[in-house]
Amino acid sequence: MTNTKYRILIxxxxxANIHSLTSLLSHEKFQVINTDKAIEAMEILKKRNIDIIxxxxxxxxxxxxxxxxxxxxxPKYKKIPVLMLVNLxxxxxxxxxxxxxxxxxxxxxxxEKEVNAIIxxxxxxxxxxxxxxxxxxxxxxxxxxxxxAIEKFNPFQFDFYKHIDNLISHLVRHISEVxxxxxxxxxxxxxxxxxxxxxxxxxxxxxxxxxKLNFDFSSFFELPKxxxxxxxxxxxxDFEKDEYRKIEEKLNSFRILVRxxxxxxxxxxxxxxxxxNRQVNEYDAKLLNILVNQCLFFRTIAKQTxxxxxxxxxxxxxxxxASEANDEDPKKHxxxxxxxxxxxxxxxxxxxxxxxxxxxxxxxxxxxxxxxPSHILKKQTPxxxxxxxxxxxxxxxxxxxxxxxxxxxxxxNIALTHHERWDGxxxxxxxxxxxxxxxxxxxxxxxxxxxxxxxxxxxxxFDHKSAVEIITKGDGRTMPSHFDPKILDIFRKNxxxxxxIFDKMKN
Ligand SMILES: [Fe+2]
Ligand SMILES: [Fe+2]
Numbered sequence: 001m002t003n004t005k006y007r008i009l010i011x012x013x014x015x016a017n018i019h020s021l022t023s024l025l026s027h028e029k030f031q032v033i034n035t036d037k038a039i040e041a042m043e044i045l046k047k048r049n050i051d052i053i054x055x056x057x058x059x060x061x062x063x064x065x066x067x068x069x070x071x072x073x074x075p076k077y078k079k080i081p082v083l084m085l086v087n088l089x090x091x092x093x094x095x096x097x098x099x100x101x102x103x104x105x106x107x108x109x110x111x112e113k114e115v116n117a118i119i120x121x122x123x124x125x126x127x128x129x130x131x132x133x134x135x136x137x138x139x140x141x142x143x144x145x146x147x148x149a150i151e152k153f154n155p156f157q158f159d160f161y162k163h164i165d166n167l168i169s170h171l172v173r174h175i176s177e178v179x180x181x182x183x184x185x186x187x188x189x190x191x192x193x194x195x196x197x198x199x200x201x202x203x204x205x206x207x208x209x210x211x212k213l214n215f216d217f218s219s220f221f222e223l224p225k226x227x228x229x230x231x232x233x234x235x236x237x238d239f240e241k242d243e244y245r246k247i248e249e250k251l252n253s254f255r256i257l258v259r260x261x262x263x264x265x266x267x268x269x270x271x272x273x274x275x276x277n278r279q280v281n282e283y284d285a286k287l288l289n290i291l292v293n294q295c296l297f298f299r300t301i302a303k304q305t306x307x308x309x310x311x312x313x314x315x316x317x318x319x320x321x322a323s324e325a326n327d328e329d330p331k332k333h334x335x336x337x338x339x340x341x342x343x344x345x346x347x348x349x350x351x352x353x354x355x356x357x358x359x360x361x362x363x364x365x366x367x368x369x370x371x372x373p374s375h376i377l378k379k380q381t382p383x384x385x386x387x388x389x390x391x392x393x394x395x396x397x398x399x400x401x402x403x404x405x406x407x408x409x410x411x412x413n414i415a416l417t418h419h420e421r422w423d424g425x426x427x428x429x430x431x432x433x434x435x436x437x438x439x440x441x442x443x444x445x446x447x448x449x450x451x452x453x454x455x456x457x458x459x460x461x462f463d464h465k466s467a468v469e470i471i472t473k474g475d476g477r478t479m480p481s482h483f484d485p486k487i488l489d490i491f492r493k494n495x496x497x498x499x500x501i502f503d504k505m506k507n
Contacts, residue, residue, distance in 0.1 A: 005029060005030055005031040006029060006030050006031070006119075006123045006126070007030075007031050007033060007048060007049060007051050007052075008025060008030050008031070008033070008050075008052045008054060009034070009035075009041060009044055009045070009052070009053045009054070010022070010032060010035075011037075011053070011056060011064070012034070012036060012055070012056030012058070012059060012085065013036045013056065013058050013059050013060045017085060018034045020110055021054065024112050024115050024116065025116070029120070030119065033050070037059060037060045037061045037062075038059055038066075038067045041053075041055075050077075051080065051081075051123065051126050052080065052081050052083065052119060052122050053080055053081070054082075054085065055067050055068055055082060055083070056084075056085045057084065057085065057093060064084055064085070064097075065096060068082050068100045068101060069100045072100070079129055079133070081103040081122040082102050083103060083104045083105060083106050083122065084100075084102045084104075084105050084106070085105075085106050085108055086108065087108050088107040088108065103122065104118060104122065130278075131283070133180075134179070134180045134278075137181075138180065138283065138284070138287040141171065141291070142294075144170055145167060145171075145294070149163070149294065149295075153298060154352075155302040155305035156302075156305070156352075156356065157352075158298065158306075160299050161189075163298060163299070164295060165208070167295055168185050168201045168208065171273060172184060172185050172201060172203060172208070173203070174206060179277040179278045180278070182273035182274050183202065183274060183275040184201060184274050185201045185271060186198060186199070186200050186201070186271070186274065187201065187271050187272075188215065188216075188217045188269070188270040188271075189268065189269060190217070190218075190267070190269075191268065193218060193223060193226070193267045193268070194218050196215065196217045196218060196270070198212070198216070198217065199211065199213060200212075200254070200256070213254060215250065215254075217265070217270040221247075221265055221270070223265055223266070223267060223270070224265055224266060225267070228266070228267075229289070229292075229293070230266075231263065231264050231285040232262070232265075232285060233260070233262045233263070233280045233281060233282060233284055234261045234262075234263075235260045236259055236260060239258060247261075251274075257275075259275045260274070260275060260276055260279065260280045261275075262276075262280050263285070264289055269296070273288055309356075312360070316360050316361065316364060316411070317360075317363055319364065319367060320334045320363040320367060321334075323364075323368075323369050323370040324366075324369075325370075326369060326370060326372065326373075326377050327366070327378070332505045332506070332507065333451075333454065334362075334363040336446075336450050337363065337365065337443060337447060337450055338359040338360060338362050338363055339505065340445075340449065340450065340501060341359065341362045341439075341442050341443050341446045342358060342359040343501075344442045344446065344487055344490055344491070345358050347494070348438070348442075348486065354439075357410045357411075361411035361414060362414055362439075362442075362443050364398065364401075364402060364414065365398070365415055365443050365447060366398065367398045367415060368393070368396065368397030368399070368400070368401060368415060369394045369397075370397070370401070371394070372390060372391055372394055372397075373390070376390060376391060378457055380457045380458055381458065382458065392419075392427045392428060393428070395417065395418065395428050396416070396428055398412075398415030399412050402415055413439050413440055416428075417436050417437055417439075418444050418447055420435075420441075420444065421481075421482040422436070422481060422483055422484050422485070423479075423481040423482060441483070441487055444482070445471070445488065448471060448478060449467055449471060449491070450502065452466075452470060452478075453467055464499040464502065468491075468492075471483070471488070472492055
């Protein structure tokens with residue numbers, strides 16, 4: 001607003017009043033528009049952006065008090081200051097004006113200095129109100145975006161580009177009347193601070209459109225150093241300066257006309273918000289800065305969480321490999337078990353967190369074997385009953401090793417129950433059906449399939465077809481009744497997938 005004249009609408013049925021006020025206020029700060037009818041005044045308000053209304057007590061098709069009340073109750077116009085023209089000698093007129101919610105009064109006969117001072121004061125109020133409403137809008141944008149970002153945030157499926165799309169969808173205006181949002185945005189990504197990959201975003205018929213744009217940020221802006229960020233705002237007058245002219249020319253070459261610009265710059269991400277329906281200011285730059293930093297914050301959290309998960313998986317596999325040291329060489333048995341188990345869990349409709357955990361934590365199913373003497377595990381001939389009783393303790397040992405950390409409850413349940421059977425003939429407890437946790441039932445089938453496929457000290461591995469036959473029809477030792485029927489059904493319908501995994505991760 002700083003470079004624009006304030007528009008004052010005067011409504012009066014007395015041409016003398018209109019003339020006096022127009023001559024008093026027609027200078028560089030104000031532009032005066034007048035009418036003698038309320039109905040015409042409403043039309044003007046619809047078409048033009050009016051900053052202050054001055055209304056006389058008498059107007060041709062209504063009265064000033066009613067008009068004032070109408071404006072002050074109007075959802076769109078109530079923020080415009082209304083001043084009533086009253087007689088200096090009539091306290092009743094003054095009191096009634098305020099009763100009808102007028103923001104102020106101007107006394108007749110007019111005093112030039114007083115009128116100018118009052119209008120300037122209200123112009124200032126209008127300017128502050130605009131700033132206030134604009135900031136409230138901005139805060140609304142931040143809250144809306146943050147709420148959605150938190151709700152949708154999943155560090156394991158975090159997509160930075162989608163996150164930026166979501167930010168732009170809140171930042172850019174959907175409809176042209178909105179003042180406090182930019183009409184479009186340009187976003188650039190770079191790994192090195194050079195060779196920027198840029199996109200132009202704009203709503204077209206209510207849909208956010210994204211076009212690739214050949215705009216290299218490093219050619220037009222002095223980018224901050226690695227790890228630092230910068231923000232700025234430019235209004236129309238700033239583009240007259242040499243330093244910004246070439247940015248405008250470049251954007252014009254894409255048929256983008258620039259009225260104003262708010263920007264965020266960094267070494268790897270730049271964002272320009274263009275063409276607000278008003279002058280832009282430092283608050284707009286701050287808002288953009290907050291929003292972009294929020295995206296970067298989410299990205300950092302996602303990266304750190306993913307790294308933590310990787311670290312945890314790495315530690316799990318180290319422990320699992322340590323436990324295998326005593327056993328015969330099962331190659332990638334633990335990784336394949338994770339793949340089959342995650343597949344079954346997905347088919348069962350279990351949630352994403354469970355699927356992720358069973359995939360890694362199932363690697364610890366035989367961790368208890370670390371306590372079983374190597375000569376028993378590697379024995380080439382059938383085990384004696386005594387030896388077999390020792391082997392059957394490995395689930396209990398596994399449970400003890402994993403302990404009670406809630407994040408490893410799936411690993412513990414798997415270690416304890418992967419040899420339990422649906423029909424109650426398993427060990428160590430002989431649990432029946434749903435007494436066995438779902439993770440134990442899943443790994444039970446995955447483990448049997450994979451163990452059948454690999455070479456054991458006392459036999460060669462079975463081919464896929466024979467392994468399927470044994471699991472689905474039984475061979476006396478392994479029986480279909482050992483498995484949860486739902487899981488067995490998934491296996492039967494998708495057995496080719498198990499074969500694919502085995503072949504893909506054989507060595
Ligand atoms: Fe086992
Ligand atoms: Fe196993």
